[in-house]
Amino acid sequence: MTASLTALTVPLDLSFFTISGHLRQKSEQYGLSDLLCIDGALCWIRRGEGLVAFGELTRFSGTGPERFADAEQWWKALLSSSHAQDSVRLPGTGPVAFGSFAFSKTSSFESRLIIPALVVGFRAGLVWLTQMTLDGGPLTAAGAHAALGLLIDSAARPQPGSPGPLSPEPLSPEPLSPEPLSPEEANTEPPEAVVSSGALSEQDWLAAVAAGVSAIESGALEKVVLARDIVATFAEPVSRPAILQALTERYSECWTYGVEGLVGATPEILIKVEGRTAQARVLAGTLDREDAPEDAAGFAREVLAGSIKQRQEHDFAVRSLTRQLAPFAVDLFFPPEPFILELPNVWHLASDVNAELADVDGHLPTSLALVEALHPTAAVCGTPRSEAGALIRELEGLDRGPYAGPVGWLDGSGNGEWGIALRGAVLENPTTARLYAGCGIVAASDPEAELAETWAKFRPMLQALGLRA
Numbered sequence: 205m206t207a208s209l210t211a212l213t214v215p216l217d218l219s220f221f222t223i224s225g226h227l228r229q230k231s232e233q234y235g236l237s238d239l240l241c242i243d244g245a246l247c248w249i250r251r252g253e254g255l256v257a258f259g260e261l262t263r264f265s266g267t268g269p270e271r272f273a274d275a276e277q278w279w280k281a282l283l284s285s286s287h288a289q290d291s292v293r294l295p296g297t298g299p300v301a302f303g304s305f306a307f308s309k310t311s312s313f314e315s316r317l318i319i320p321a322l323v324v325g326f327r328a329g330l331v332w333l334t335q336m337t338l339d340g341g342p343l344t345a346a347g348a349h350a351a352l353g354l355l356i357d358s359a360a361r362p363q364p365g366s367p368g369p370l371s372p373e374p375l376s377p378e379p380l381s382p383e384p385l386s387p388e389e390a391n392t393e394p395p396e397a398v399v400s401s402g403a404l405s406e407q408d409w410l411a412a413v414a415a416g417v418s419a420i421e422s423g424a425l426e427k428v429v430l431a432r433d434i435v436a437t438f439a440e441p442v443s444r445p446a447i448l449q450a451l452t453e454r455y456s457e458c459w460t461y462g463v464e465g466l467v468g469a470t471p472e473i474l475i476k477v478e479g480r481t482a483q484a485r486v487l488a489g490t491l492d493r494e495d496a497p498e499d500a501a502g503f504a505r506e507v508l509a510g511s512i513k514q515r516q517e518h519d520f521a522v523r524s525l526t527r528q529l530a531p532f533a534v535d536l537f538f539p540p541e542p543f544i545l546e547l548p549n550v551w552h553l554a555s556d557v558n559a560e561l562a563d564v565d566g567h568l569p570t571s572l573a574l575v576e577a578l579h580p581t582a583a584v585c586g587t588p589r590s591e592a593g594a595l596i597r598e599l600e601g602l603d604r605g606p607y608a609g610p611v612g613w614l615d616g617s618g619n620g621e622w623g624i625a626l627r628g629a630v631l632e633n634p635t636t637a638r639l640y641a642g643c644g645i646v647a648a649s650d651p652e653a654e655l656a657e658t659w660a661k662f663r664p665m666l667q668a669l670g671l672r673a
């Protein structure tokens with residue numbers, strides 16, 4: 205690698221969006237999700253905060269068991285000759301990479317770290333803009349603002365034929381709409397689409413789950429997470445910006461991610477690192493909200509927390525995460541009882557694990573080093589990990605690709621947020637989305653109930669695609 209990375213981070217005033225005339229006046233303030241209209245945006249957003257990035261300067265890509273270590277080495281090499289000017293100095297300022305990693309070391313999916321040209325960040329009322337370059341050219345605040353303005357303008361007035369493969373719908377030639385319509389609002393009728401089974405038919409997947417239960421009963425393992433895919437094929441191209449905006453609106457408690465064709469809103473955090481602290485949100489144990497009676501919260505508590513099966517599934521997941529995190533921590537805390545996480549589609553048993561990180565060989569582990577140590581957790585693989593991984597390969601008949609793999613970002617200080625790529629889809633071409641969902645299988649699992657659970661987990665993406673679900 206010869207080119208060296210230069211980064212400049214400056215505060216960004218929200219009035220930039222209106223004063224510059226790039227966007228229409230809007231009654232509410234502009235937010236990060238307004239920028240999702242820009243074609244190919246990389247994003248990580250929760251409750252209006254996070255990062256949205258544009259363009260690509262360079263990337264790491266790799267496959268196999270060393271994909272995380274190779275990515276980390278590549279990032280460190282890029283940083284070693286980099287120059288950064290950062291007047292904001294928060295996690296996510298300075299040089300930043302977005303990433304998506306394959307679930308499996310045997311996957312043909314190319315894991316990737318992408319270095320964008322521009323990043324907009326929102327956090328605790330602060331907004332910033334980072335510009336990066338590899339040509340060594342001097343960066344200035346005025347130049348960074350101008351680059352963002354140009355990008356917004358070009359999104360508002362696309363050249364004919366310019367939209368990329370993942371956002372094939374031409375954007376309006378008008379200035380960007382202040383309040384873009386979600387697919388549900390834009391069309392009263394769902395788009396024309398056919399939804400079909402992916403690798404396995406429903407019958408075959410039921411048989412796979414039954415085989416998983418038998419393997420557990422035979423004592424070969426304690427828990428295995430089995431997933432399946434479905435394919436939505438549309439008559440017209442789908443709009444990636446509309447999908448991401450619909451997810452940020454409806455699933456604001458989740459982390460909406462977009463890394464090229466991979467889009468979704470995950471409720472589960474593999475690891476978040478800010479300086480010396482790390483956090484994970486472990487989920488396992490699910491109840492479809494459509495099954496809820498009147499006293500919904502009481503029902504969830506009783507059925508979810510009171511069920512031995514659900515608690516067992518959850519405890520496996522918490523234990524596996526804390527065991528893997530312990531060598532990197534001087535202190536580790538998690539509450540004795542899980543809480544109930546309420547999402548629009550399901551309830552989950554959830555545990556937030558907090559750690560104070562330890563120095564390893566004289567420095568703190570980066571968020572990517574922790575991703576390597578923690579992935580795959582029992583929430584998406586099983587217990588014991590290697591037996592569960594082998595059974596997944598044998599029974600699913602599926603290359604999970606980036607599904608259930610780590611997705612997120614990291615900065616030059618090692619801070620970062622990495623979710624588990626759940627409740628998402630891969631936009632394979634302008635008219636095809638492949639959706640994935642899986643369930644933790646334990647001895648007491650019933651295949652039919654697990655199949656119904658996959659439909660509850662497909663619901664966020666089906667709705668974001670404008671489909672009735």
Ligand SMILES: C=C(O[C@@H]1C=C(C(=O)O)C=C[C@H]1O)C(=O)O
Pocket residue numbers: 429431472487488489490552583584626627640641642643644645661
């Ligand atoms: C595997 C998925 O979800 C995982 C499995 C869960 C379960 O079995 O209860 C709950 C949350 C996730 O950890 C998925 O959404 O595809």
